[in-house]
Amino acid sequence: MFRRTFWFTAGAAAGVWATTKVNRKLKQLTPESLAARAADKAIEGGHKLKDFALDVRDGMVRREAELGEALGLQAPIDPELPVQRHFAVEAADPAPAADATAHRKLPYNSYNDNSYNRNEDH
Template structure:
């Protein structure tokens, strides 16, 4: 008799457990539950993307500060001024567009570099071992 009561109780407990699991899974698969799960995942993804963007901004500002330190651009009272050594180099050279002389007249002759490159191109075209 005790044996039958044990197996009856075990079977009833297993049935209750299985029924509970099945009902829980069915509730998870309803359209409302699926929509809520999708919304939760979307919100979680949004938070992760926001955190990633903040991390990228912090990294960009750190890198910008490192580059400014390396170039010496953030030391003085006016951060827009170039350091003395850069300013001297820029002031010592006069800007002249290519093809103009110092007086602003068009330069009719080309520099040696241009002639060398043009001669190299002509030589390369003539050195082909192809028969046409």
């Protein structure tokens, strides 16, 4: 008698356990749950990417300071004068054009070329 009761109870407990496990797994696989989990992973990845970018920026500033010290770019010639800024790209033609109405010709671009209208064929 006790044997039957034991095995009946063990079977019922295993059934409840299995049913609970399956229901939890089904809830994890619903579209809403998958979307929430994907959004959480995307946010986490964004935070990691931001941290990486900040680390790279800090490293760049540190290395630029080291190079500036090594090359003497940051030491002013006269202590009374401010440090001169160095620009990476200088303007090609700083003087204004003599003719104010003169326009630069745009480089060739198929969107700017109005010699052919493809809608004329239709």
